Amino acid sequence: MIRIAIIGGTGYTGVELLRLLAQHPQADVCAISSRAEAGRPVADLFPNLRGHYDLCFCDPLDVDYSGIDLVFFATPHGVAQASMAEVLASGTRVVDLSADFRIRDQQTWEKWYGQDHQCPELISEAVYGLPEVNREQIAHARLIACPGCYPTGIQLGLKPLLETPGLIDLKTIVASCASGATGAGKQAKVDFLLTEISDSFKPYAVGGHRHLPEIEQGLSDICGEPVELTFVPHLLPINRGILSTIYVDLQDKSGPDYQLLFEKAYAREPFVDVLPAGVQPSLRSVKGSNMCRIGVARPQGRSKLVVTVAEDNLTKGASGQAIQNMNIMFGINETEGLASVALMP
């Protein structure tokens, strides 16, 4: 059994970790912290967990890291970095679901997140936890920076195109994305009331979203060259799911068979499903599951390729991917605890 502590468990990635770990045969959740809810039973805040957990939230200062094998940070950015050195020093390994260690360039992080980084010395050690790109490094990592929700889908949608040099124009990529409202977390803000966002749809952060530098870093890592992305997120009036519709300019109109390129690239990936030619993914086909489904199209046979990527932002885009990382780190079956079928309808 892997003995687990979750730091900051009252948000949506927290309850999603608990939902998934309840079905993981080798996971033992020993502690879950929340400053605000310390002492309250977890199942009182999250009634879906009644009967699955007897745990109460504890104060983060009361977590005893000795005997803990793995810590999940499910905290807002800026929190994990404050205690990371200490936590790692206790000998546990860490999967950080926040943005704290995702960006290698400290200045870039500080610019986009608007604060000083409190643990710059560990940035370079952190392994970016996208298994389809970094599986080997993940296996031996002490500190995993789990990718953001938008970055997961966009990188998986572009990886096969970036691995062969010269296929696409690296400066004109567009990712037009739409996310369910859980992407904003559980914040008591008027902007995220049902009455403000239901029965509607809108773009947001068009001027610049914090995931942009993370995505561009990841894409550049894959192809070894600078990549420029135009990234426009939109807010869907639903809970879960991100659909990324990616538009790229093909450099060579003859080019390879792109459908086949994608199918080969992901043939062995347990959580990436390339759909048959002509089929596009819907969000409901991934709801609650760790699967990422991808469609490839070349409208009118012209020089734009369209890649569509569906993921559940809380699962493959956050907590499911965190557990996938855990499975790799501890040498167990990568799909353990993650094999459940998406809820449809």
Next chain:
Amino acid sequence: MIRIAIIGGTGYTGVELLRLLAQHPQADVCAISSRAEAGRPVADLFPNLRGHYDLCFCDPLDVDYSGIDLVFFATPHGVAQASMAEVLASGTRVVDLSADFRIRDQQTWEKWYGQDHQCPELISEAVYGLPEVNREQIAHARLIACPGCYPTGIQLGLKPLLETPGLIDLKTIVASCASGATGAGKQAKVDFLLTEISDSFKPYAVGGHRHLPEIEQGLSDICGEPVELTFVPHLLPINRGILSTIYVDLQDKSGPDYQLLFEKAYAREPFVDVLPAGVQPSLRSVKGSNMCRIGVARPQGRSKLVVTVAEDNLTKGASGQAIQNMNIMFGINETEGLASVALMP
């Protein structure tokens, strides 16, 4: 392994059976039939099942019942009864999710379903598959009539009150219920388009819903006296879930501690969760799970008791309960394959 055939698998109870059985360690789905979709891969119709099933739909006439241990009928009413005698004669056992064998009085069935019953000789053998009422008979049954979605919640909400004679007025019970749209099945009708029912709410079948005689029969079975119910269903603009708000007139204003009555009645039931005093269930706390959650209240200390019951109509209200019946019939752990946590948010 229990070798399973599903007859009529293209509807929502069909895909829900497949979703749940994919996670059931002792289930082996050997055949799934559909006249309309024969030959088509199951995962083509239901993309959430990609990677979980290689099966194709087959013609119902091509199902080989030899070697099948259990047949689930997930067909519209009137279908199972046409082949039930033959299927049982092959030696398999059956869980019928349709309404065909739920009502013991043949004339009542024929009146409400508007057709002659084609297999009246098996009606009396059928066991009504509500485990919380009939667990023992289920264990040995050959033919289970799995309860309807509304009947499940309403019977569970009233059972503790009916078991003690004289607690409530049996002639004035009201069940004001609201169901997600999957309750109507997957019918190509204008009435069930998103554009007709989203962003709205309405009562329907106020003059008489087919579940009424089933519910009144079940309630009368529990208390041994005739029960009269006023039952008004409403249509929610969501996919899953039924909330039943039940109003009863207390005969004796002093009466017992109703909260305690419910807690005791269901203390050992794995799929009935009585919430703490003052707490009411929400549909999202049961979405995708087989759990039924119940709240009990006595507003203003007056003589009406209000019982609120949340269930997922496709899970505890249909396919989950069907599998719960299967587990009991085959002597395995009743919660096998049904332990997953509700998807929240």
Next chain:
Amino acid sequence: MIRIAIIGGTGYTGVELLRLLAQHPQADVCAISSRAEAGRPVADLFPNLRGHYDLCFCDPLDVDYSGIDLVFFATPHGVAQASMAEVLASGTRVVDLSADFRIRDQQTWEKWYGQDHQCPELISEAVYGLPEVNREQIAHARLIACPGCYPTGIQLGLKPLLETPGLIDLKTIVASCASGATGAGKQAKVDFLLTEISDSFKPYAVGGHRHLPEIEQGLSDICGEPVELTFVPHLLPINRGILSTIYVDLQDKSGPDYQLLFEKAYAREPFVDVLPAGVQPSLRSVKGSNMCRIGVARPQGRSKLVVTVAEDNLTKGASGQAIQNMNIMFGINETEGLASVALMP
């Protein structure tokens, strides 16, 4: 032109007043106040009003009541009462959309709203602004207490039954109601996030909702006897609309023709529409309109009558009714500015 000031215009009843008044040929909105948003253009907060209003929010202390004919209070409870005496003294008339003057018994108000009443001397002068009950008093009133959203629908659904003595049991009435989330106003609370209430449904305030004493007072006024109501509100995952499903015990099973009773009672009412026998209202048939639609049914010919009532909680349940009151007070056509058709689909 009626010169109008709106106090507290940043909430949903505020924007609804502005939406409706923009189409009212005799309304001139001269001032709209908000402490928090003073100085901000109204159309900046509510982009649907761009091109319709040039007004900015002003500080409530800066409103000049001289020259104002009518003040709408669209404030939380407790606010209007604090300045009511002063406002009326300036010579204007007032329609108060809040709960401050709805309940005649001061102690009852203080118990349910948890605070002392700051203007008890004006309670008895206030006219309860339900035109279908109090049209004449409204015409001459200086201060209107505009009914709550649930009270509007429930009173209209029961009025015809209460006007004839002895038709129904006054102690066993049940109102099982469901409201869209705008009923909770524009409060930055986790409980009202889309992620908490979408794709779900739940009862709330089962132990006692603040509208209960208002409703019981109104029902008792109509029939001249004490009425006891069991009132359970539920929260719908949509923006607008309240559906009230009302269950009453008929005293006399022979009784009158209830369909006819309702049709006659409301034959001349411009905003109450009794649907044909066998038809029930849906929320979408009243969305954005001031119409209240009612269905009447007697399931199985038994002794319960079921009345279903649909209203838009922001329109007939709040701002539309406030304008209907204004029209009556100023002697203009009661439907002026309120004749638009519900948005469907």
Next chain:
Amino acid sequence: MIRIAIIGGTGYTGVELLRLLAQHPQADVCAISSRAEAGRPVADLFPNLRGHYDLCFCDPLDVDYSGIDLVFFATPHGVAQASMAEVLASGTRVVDLSADFRIRDQQTWEKWYGQDHQCPELISEAVYGLPEVNREQIAHARLIACPGCYPTGIQLGLKPLLETPGLIDLKTIVASCASGATGAGKQAKVDFLLTEISDSFKPYAVGGHRHLPEIEQGLSDICGEPVELTFVPHLLPINRGILSTIYVDLQDKSGPDYQLLFEKAYAREPFVDVLPAGVQPSLRSVKGSNMCRIGVARPQGRSKLVVTVAEDNLTKGASGQAIQNMNIMFGINETEGLASVALMP
């Protein structure tokens, strides 16, 4: 008064025409036809119209065109063209909401709509009814081809950029659009059930949507050069609204002030609202209104310009625009009957 007949009034553009015309002081709806519903009161099919219309649907063959000033065709494609010559011969004018006369090249129309055109001789006479482009021709037209819903938003979003030669690359434009489900009309198909599309999001018709040739024709008309568009529509789980997010490559990185360019271009348009710099439109700000709202952004100051356009597909995208055309044709105020405020929330 303009005497109006509506051919094919049972769909969503039909009920939207009726909703808007009920508030139009110069509109007199004399006839509304439906083969399937002939004889049925309009308000029986559309309960929101109860009290607004006494009309019954009539058989299309029974419409008497003498005395009719204007006919709206709200029929599926292929219907209007079959009777257009005859209808025009009666001396009435026509606004055709269908696609029958939108595309000037007959072969292109026949290829995309999969049938022979039955009235090619009138194609060249038809005026494309986008008032912001063709106002003068509309005024004198006998036959208006009212634009499609997607084409309306995309053309309005690109027009200012196309009118100045050389601003943008005409071959790499992307329109990533999302539409509410009313865009699919009122078709009894499984694909459009609430249970299939609620709580989800997906791209569709990626390989080619029928609006593509119409849009490319319109864009080319504006700039006088061939334009190539990559157009990917998506299906939103809501009723109304289209958001078009348009990505263009700027030819000249210095270029003009694009915000100002848009503001000037639409300064006098009553139904195009350019939002302030930094603000993007949401669908709820246009729901039920004829307004089209546009945001302009240049993320990171790079060479892609992003234009976002919100419209209500049933209003500005169909029936509202049809009435705007009518107003222009009959020389009355262009905003008559179209001034109502969007329903928010």
